[in-house]
Amino acid sequence: MKHWYKITSVLLILYTLVWGLLNTVPRLDILNETIRNVYYHVPIWFAMLFMMTVSVIQSILTLNKSEITNDTKAYNAALVGFFFSIPGLLTGSVWAKYTWGTWWTFQDPKLNGVAISILIYLAYFILRFSIDDEIKRARISAVYNVFAFVMMNVFIMILPRLTDSLHPGNGGNPAFSKYDLDSDMRMVFYPAVIGWILFSYWLFDIKNRISTIKNKLND
Amino acid sequence: MLSSLIKKELLLEFRQKSTIGGVVVYVVGTIFVSALCFKGKLDKPTWNALFWVISLFTSVTISGKSFLKETGGQALYNYLYYAPRHFILAKTLYNMLFMLGLSLITFFFYGFFIKNEVENMGLFLLVLTLASTGLAGVLSLMSAIASKASGNFAIMSILSFPVLMPLILVIIRLSKQAVDGIEWAGVGFDLIAILAALNVLTITLSFLLFPYLWRD
Numbered sequence: 001m002k003h004w005y006k007i008t009s010v011l012l013i014l015y016t017l018v019w020g021l022l023n024t025v026p027r028l029d030i031l032n033e034t035i036r037n038v039y040y041h042v043p044i045w046f047a048m049l050f051m052m053t054v055s056v057i058q059s060i061l062t063l064n065k066s067e068i069t070n071d072t073k074a075y076n077a078a079l080v081g082f083f084f085s086i087p088g089l090l091t092g093s094v095w096a097k098y099t100w101g102t103w104w105t106f107q108d109p110k111l112n113g114v115a116i117s118i119l120i121y122l123a124y125f126i127l128r129f130s131i132d133d134e135i136k137r138a139r140i141s142a143v144y145n146v147f148a149f150v151m152m153n154v155f156i157m158i159l160p161r162l163t164d165s166l167h168p169g170n171g172g173n174p175a176f177s178k179y180d181l182d183s184d185m186r187m188v189f190y191p192a193v194i195g196w197i198l199f200s201y202w203l204f205d206i207k208n209r210i211s212t213i214k215n216k217l218n219d
Numbered sequence: 220m221l222s223s224l225i226k227k228e229l230l231l232e233f234r235q236k237s238t239i240g241g242v243v244v245y246v247v248g249t250i251f252v253s254a255l256c257f258k259g260k261l262d263k264p265t266w267n268a269l270f271w272v273i274s275l276f277t278s279v280t281i282s283g284k285s286f287l288k289e290t291g292g293q294a295l296y297n298y299l300y301y302a303p304r305h306f307i308l309a310k311t312l313y314n315m316l317f318m319l320g321l322s323l324i325t326f327f328f329y330g331f332f333i334k335n336e337v338e339n340m341g342l343f344l345l346v347l348t349l350a351s352t353g354l355a356g357v358l359s360l361m362s363a364i365a366s367k368a369s370g371n372f373a374i375m376s377i378l379s380f381p382v383l384m385p386l387i388l389v390i391i392r393l394s395k396q397a398v399d400g401i402e403w404a405g406v407g408f409d410l411i412a413i414l415a416a417l418n419v420l421t422i423t424l425s426f427l428l429f430p431y432l433w434r435d
Contacts, residue, residue, distance in 0.1 A: 063431050112384075119381035126377055130368040140367050143428045147360060148382050150424060154417065155385040 005198045012195030016043075020188045034098050038185065041091040043192040044084055045114075047200040051081030052117070054204065056149040059142035071138035072215075074145060075128065076207035080200055082121045085114065113156045120148045224301065224309030225316075231288075232317070242281055246325050249273055254332040266336045267398050270329055271391055274350070275383065277325060278318055282358035283375040285314055286366035298433065307359065307429035311422060314355035322351045338400025346397055349414045350390045356421035357383055363432050389414050 020039035058074035061067075092111075093103045105111060127144055131137040232238060253269060261269065289297060297306060326347060329335075337343045358379060365375040393410050 063428075116381050116384050123377045123381055127364070127368055127374065130374055136367065139431050139434075140364055143360075143431050144364055144378065147424055147428060150420070151357075151382040151385060154420065 006202050009195050009198035009202060012191045013199060016040075016188050016192035016195060020192070023184050023188060034095055035185075037091060037095045039188050039192045041088065041095055042189070043196040044088040044091065046193050047196040048081045048084040048088055050197050051077045051084065051200050051204065052149065054201075055081060056145055059145040059149075062138050062142040063146070066135070066139065068134055068138055071142060072211045073204075073208055074142065076211060077204055078121055078124060078145070080203045080207060082118070082125075083203070084200060085118055085121075089114065109156075113152070116155055117152050120152055124148065220301070220305050221309050221312075224305060225313050228309065228313040238284075242277075242321065243324060245280070246273075246277055246321070247328050249277065250325070250328045250332050257333065261333065261336075263336055263398050264395065266333070267391060267395050269333075270326075271350075271387065271394065273329070274322060274325055275354070275387060277321065278351075278354045278358060279376050279379050279383075281321065282314060282318070282355065282362050283365060285310060285359060285362040287362075289366065303430040303433040304426055306433075307363070307425050308422075310363075311356055311359040311425060314359045315352040318351040318355040318358075319348060322347050336398050339397045339402075339406075342401075342403070342406060343394060343397035345411070346390060346393045346414070349411070349418060350386070350394075353386045353390075353414060353418045353421065354383065356418055356425065357386065360421070360425040360429065363429060367432065386414075386417055389417070 016039050020036055055074045055077035058070045058077060062070040062074060092114075096105070097103050124141060124145055128137055128141050131140060250273060253273065257265075257269070330337075361375065361379045361382070365378055368374050389410055393407065393414065396406055
């Protein structure tokens with residue numbers, strides 16, 4: 001049955017939305033009840049990273065096989081990933097307001113990393129719009145996608161060496177695994193990650209089907 | 220093959236004296252405007268940031284042209300006579316040389332018109348060298364991409380700024396240490412290693428990816 005993952009994702013997300021608010025969480029200073037945002041904020045970023053990885057893999061396939069379909073998939077994955085960055089930013093911003101006292105800070109490498117990856121996506125889209133020829137567009141945007149993905153990962157890896165993060169697990173803040181060890185939270189967090197990743201894949205699949213239909217209509 | 224390509228680039232550059240002259244005037248003009256705006260009242264962090272912002276904008280503007288003349292008949296000629304990987308290597312190496320000269324000029328005029336705040340000159344020159352080569356490495360490939368996307372004058376900066384971010388942040392951090400005059404023992408050598416690694420990484424990526432941009 002090819003719909004299994006769609007049903008699973010909806011069930012998992014519903015479960016985490018409801019049970020995430022009901023279950024017991026550790027009482028921690030500053031975080032207090034906002035720790036529940038771990039169930040919503042973090043999995044959404046995981047889904048975005050997953051989609052970016054899918055996009056880069058499709059771009060590499062484009063370069064290898066020079067087929068337009070792979071390029072369309074890379075574009076669709078980037079669109080879905082970009083779409084996920086919006087709820088990711090909103091949930092993060094609200095959380096930051098209640099714990100760090102500000103909506104946005106330039107002191108945190110993860111926030112800077114997100115800002116950069118959004119800029120990279122936008123640059124990727126603009127690059128695509130400015131090339132008319134389909135085959136040329138596929139090749140050139142794939143090259144940029146691969147290059148930008150590598151640079152972004154480097155950025156994420158080296159940034160924590162430059163500035164301490166306010167995020168858990170960096171710069172003396174309590175490590176994420178400390179909450180994670182709480183088995184109650186783990187029961188919600190892991191399903192949430194799987195649920196959102198499956199959901200992002202579903203959106204990706206729908207976008208791909210729309211592109212296929214559009215292509216057929218154009219021909 | 221490689222040396223002849225680099226020689227060709229150099230010859231072309233010096234034959235068209237308007238380009239080199241234009242670059243110098245551009246740099247001096249920018250620095251002069253900044254000097255007038257700040258009126259010499261700069262503290263060290265601002266001095267450092269302003270210097271690298273100026274360098275960043277100049278290098279993006281200057282490198283943008285690196286592939287622009289490789290169109291039409293010229294592109295066809297290159298395509299027939301050179302291997303793509305030689306071509307991008309030569310371009311990158313040439314741009315590195317060019318950018319190094321440009322940064323030295325920028326630094327000279329910046330020190331002249333504003334002031335020279337650098338206390339650990341050796342470290343600063345090392346950072347300047349690695350920064351120029353790193354910027355040139357990234358910008359050569361970006362220029363190759365931008366030259367294929369027509370009709371958008373800002374595409375070069377749109378593509379380059381986000382991917383240059385890791386480089387710029389490391390550079391600013393290191394250069395801040397040079398400006399503050401930190402002794403060699405206290406210098407962040409891991410940052411220097413990162414900067415060198417970024418240089419190698421960008422060249423490798425250009426080397427791997429450029430052949431796909433090559434065909435038209």
